[in-house]
Amino acid sequence: MRATRKKCTALRSDRRGVAAMEFALLLPLMTAMMCGIFQYGVLMLTYNSMLNAARDGARALAIGTSNEAQVASTAKAKLPQWVPQTSWTIVAADTASTGSSQVRTSISVPSNDATFLPFVPMPAEISVNVVMQKES
Numbered sequence: 001m002r003a004t005r006k007k008c009t010a011l012r013s014d015r016r017g018v019a020a021m022e023f024a025l026l027l028p029l030m031t032a033m034m035c036g037i038f039q040y041g042v043l044m045l046t047y048n049s050m051l052n053a054a055r056d057g058a059r060a061l062a063i064g065t066s067n068e069a070q071v072a073s074t075a076k077a078k079l080p081q082w083v084p085q086t087s088w089t090i091v092a093a094d095t096a097s098t099g100s101s102q103v104r105t106s107i108s109v110p111s112n113d114a115t116f117l118p119f120v121p122m123p124a125e126i127s128v129n130v131v132m133q134k135e136s
Contacts, residue, residue: 039117046080046114047126053078054105054130057092061103062132068092075107080114087113094134101134 053075060066066074071092079088091106108127115122 035117039115039122042115043111043122043126046083046109047128049078049080050107050109050126050128051130054107054128057090058103058105058130058132061092061094061105062134064135068094071105075105079107082116083109083114103132103134105130 056078057066057071057075060071060074061068072090075090075092076085076088087109089106089108091104093104106127106129108125111122111124111126114126
């Protein structure tokens, strides 16, 4: 009986595999967290690029230096290159024909096209809308 007690206490004090086991348990969690941070960072970069392109396009429409087609092509050139050019939906509208003195630029893209790792839960679509007062 005494020999088994010594053996049990010896096994309890032996901690050689603890670090490897902790690493094996935490590695998938840490990898998932890093992928999520990277994914949402890319999403925020894409959103910020979209917002800047839409803002520049609306400003060009508001001051009258560009028309809708020029704004759409200029905005497409300012958007991130990792997103396929066929995915973008760009709408630039001068609402002067409806009696309003505002211009509007909208850009949207499916979020699966705007990211590198589509297995992280994402919104279905990323979109920005910019409305500016038209200058006379």
